[in-house]
Amino acid sequence: MSHGPDNTVFYLCGALLLLICLLKVPALLRHRRDLLLGSVVLLLFDGALVFFFAAPDSIAELNRVTGVPNFAAPLAYSALAVFGGASLLLIVNWRPAPAERTRRASRVCVLVYGLVVVAINALFWAGHAPVEQLTLFDGYYASTPFIREMILTYLVAQGVGTMATSVLCWRWSKQVHGSLRAGLRILAPGYLLHVCYDVVKLVAIGGRWAGHRWDFLIDQVAPQTAAPSAVFVVCGFGVPLAGPPLAQSVRSLRQLRQLTPLWEELRDVPTPGAIRTSLPWWSSPAVRLTRRRTSIYDALLALAPHYDPAVRERALRTALDRGDDAGTAEATAEAAMVVAARTRRARAGTAGTAGAGRAADAPPRQPRDLIPLSRALSSPVLSALRERPRAAQAESSHRD
Structure with missing residues (x-):
């Protein structure tokens, strides 16, 4: 049958x-x-x-x-x-x-x-x-x-x-x-x-x-x-x-992609005491996102003594003058201060702590949201401000 x-x-x-x-x-x-x-x-x-x-x-x-x-x-x-x-x-x-x-x-x-x-x-x-x-x-x-x-x-x-x-x-x-x-x-x-x-x-x-x-x-x-x-x-x-x-x-994969510019900007910042072990290949996107956020916050904390409020205020005024809304201008100003601090931290690592005295007294800052900070790295305002620390360094070297 x-x-x-x-x-x-x-x-x-x-x-x-x-x-x-x-x-x-x-x-x-x-x-x-x-x-x-x-x-x-x-x-x-x-x-x-x-x-x-x-x-x-x-x-x-x-x-x-x-x-x-x-x-x-x-x-x-x-x-x-x-x-x-x-x-x-x-x-x-x-x-x-x-x-x-x-x-x-x-x-x-x-x-x-x-x-x-x-x-x-x-x-x-x-x-x-x-x-x-x-x-x-x-x-x-x-x-x-x-x-x-x-x-x-x-x-x-x-x-x-x-x-x-x-x-x-x-x-x-x-x-x-x-x-x-x-x-x-x-x-x-x-x-x-x-x-x-x-x-x-x-x-x-x-x-x-x-x-x-x-x-x-x-x-x-x-x-x-x-x-x-x-x-x-x-x-x-x-x-x-x-x-x-x-x-x-x-959502985690999308946020990982959005945080990539900020991560690439800060990945070489020394963070003493931070755990830098690699994750296994089977780790979920949520775990990888948590690790990336933690690494970024560790780098921001390490840069805190080098933050310069003057850089932030200057970038904020420039962004507002360009017509950016308040939220975007704030993120751009934070990003500018982070980039300047990273440059100053790198310079302090090779030439002692000279040039970081004024910024060392600045209070540590912790951005509420890393994604706007990461997006702000592509701002034209930031592109212009990136050259100023280099010009200042060249002028200092010339005077010495």
């Missing part, structure tokens, strides 16, 4: 859901009383089981190992029903509501779907399904006493849970923003496809009752809705999980 749909799709989707579930487990261990987090983990784990159990090769292997024809059917259908219940449980704990009401609704949801699982297994063992069916179980046994009721029980239970989840995900997405909203907007159609899966199977079963054989709906059309649904669910849960870290990495 043909095994129907490609097993690779089922196993891949199941593995992805299981991976996301495992990423959530450490947080669940730290917050064991968090019903919302517990619902997410349960949903992801059960979703992985659904795809593992639904793979035709898995069905055949379970039947072979147990020696019971169609033994995999109640397992797969129980997992499908639990998926609908876990989805509803997730929404119950996700929506804003008083804590007691949430706990009560959660208990009802767990009780109802627990009874659904018991009913599925009881109906299977009460019925008679001697002929193994890997992909057409629903159609083949659509009119078999007890087995028929088992099939309808799991389809209705899953359909109700996933339909409610789809609607509530879409409604909630209108109240939130960012990666959470994106994830909910992906989950809503994903769960709606699950509902389509149930409806297609119910249509095929209704056709059997009317004397028609629409088995292609079960082994060809229904799987075509399940596969994209799995992709939507995986992405829907993955986006809120990966969105914030990814956004932070992008």
Whole structure:
């Protein structure tokens, strides 16, 4: 008998859901009383089981190992029903509501779907399904006493849970923003496809009752809705999980690029006592950004005795005369003072401390934001002021 749909799709989707579930487990261990987090983990784990159990090769292997024809059917259908219940449980704990009401609704949801699982297994063992069916179980046994009721029980239970989840995900997405909203907007159609899966199977079963054989709906059309649904669910849960870290990495990379001019200006400034060990290649952008900021602040602190307020005031007046706004002019003035201090510090390192006496009395300055300071290094005002310390040094040497 043909095994129907490609097993690779089922196993891949199941593995992805299981991976996301495992990423959530450490947080669940730290917050064991968090019903919302517990619902997410349960949903992801059960979703992985659904795809593992639904793979035709898995069905055949379970039947072979147990020696019971169609033994995999109640397992797969129980997992499908639990998926609908876990989805509803997730929404119950996700929506804003008083804590007691949430706990009560959660208990009802767990009780109802627990009874659904018991009913599925009881109906299977009460019925008679001697002929193994890997992909057409629903159609083949659509009119078999007890087995028929088992099939309808799991389809209705899953359909109700996933339909409610789809609607509530879409409604909630209108109240939130960012990666959470994106994830909910992906989950809503994903769960709606699950509902389509149930409806297609119910249509095929209704056709059997009317004397028609629409088995292609079960082994060809229904799987075509399940596969994209799995992709939507995986992405829907993955986006809120990966969105914030990814956004932070992008911000860190952008700030690293923005700080590059300032870092190149100060990287050769001696900073006694500062840690200069290299970071491992796997360090995150956020860690690298922290290290770069720390190194820049260390260099600015080392230059503090050489700051000259007169250089700052002169650059500030020049920037304002050019028409720069107050914030840009302030950043340009700070940058000019830093560049002058760096030149004076380099000169003091090779020719003693001569020429730094007046600046040594200046109070240390700590720029509030390094990025405007880094941008100001490209200002035309700063380009003109860079030449003044050199001219002063040449004049001093001539007098000596």
